């Protein structure tokens with residue numbers, strides 16, 4: 001499985017036809033096909049191409065919604 | 081735009097552009113839900129379907145009321161509805177509540193309850209963002225949230241998830257939101 005650095009993940013921001021990937025707890029999910037991640041933006045507040053692990057704690061839901069999306073890789077920590 | 085009203089919200093530390101975007105997304109969710117519920121209601125037929133039809137109709141009308149109630153606040157805060165209705169549909173804060181492939185009463189109820197749950201999440205978020213900061217948006221989002229929670233509990237009761245604790249509305253719709261519609 002592909003290992004993403006944070007700067008590589010940034011390229012998958014869902015803009016201009018690019019795919020929308022999000023980092024969550026070390027995994028990278030492909031949310032391109034979600035109605036709620038169009039253009040890589042979720043609920044006007046969150047942007048794809050980033051590690052959103054911390055942001056979920058302020059969301060009105062938990063990680064259960066991520067389960068239906070494919071995992072396309074894992075996230076290397078900041079040192080890489 | 082209500083210039084000072086917007087300024088007060090900004091000064092309270094809210095990113096007003098993001099808040100307005102969220103209000104537009106939720107307004108889109110309400111209007112599209114109204115549309116999709118029209119189709120769901122039409123397909124609630126037979127002994128089981130007829131039992132739910134009336135209550136689905138109340139939820140449908142109240143969701144349209146929520147759209148009506150949100151629009152003035154969007155403009156007050158300097159926002160506007162998109163010119164293109166197709167665009168409006170696609171920015172919805174909730175996925176389309178489409179008629180399921182085998183539209184029996186149970187599968188329609190599942191679509192209805194999921195739509196309501198999405199709305200409960202959305203207005204909880206707006207309440208969290210505005211509490212103690214943007215009193216008018218908070219008051220509005222809370223009124224809508226009260227009705228969305230009742231809708232969720234009605235449909236979940238029909239799905240056998242336990243008693244809703246409510247009766248069907250008697251007479252007027254939108255007991256919480258009606259003050260914004262006058």
Ligand code: HEM
Nearest residue numbers: 034035036043052055056058059065066197198201202205
């Ligand atoms: C304040 C922040 C957030 C808000 C207001 C929000 C709101 C929502 C809402 C209303 C839904 C629809 C739920 C339903 O259908 O009942 C949703 C779905 C979802 N959210 Fe969030 N969310 C937030 C943050 C996040 C974060 C940080 C992530 C990722 C780590 C995330 C990932 C998802 C996913 C994957 C879905 C499912 C999309 C689908 O089914 O197509 N959300 N969110």
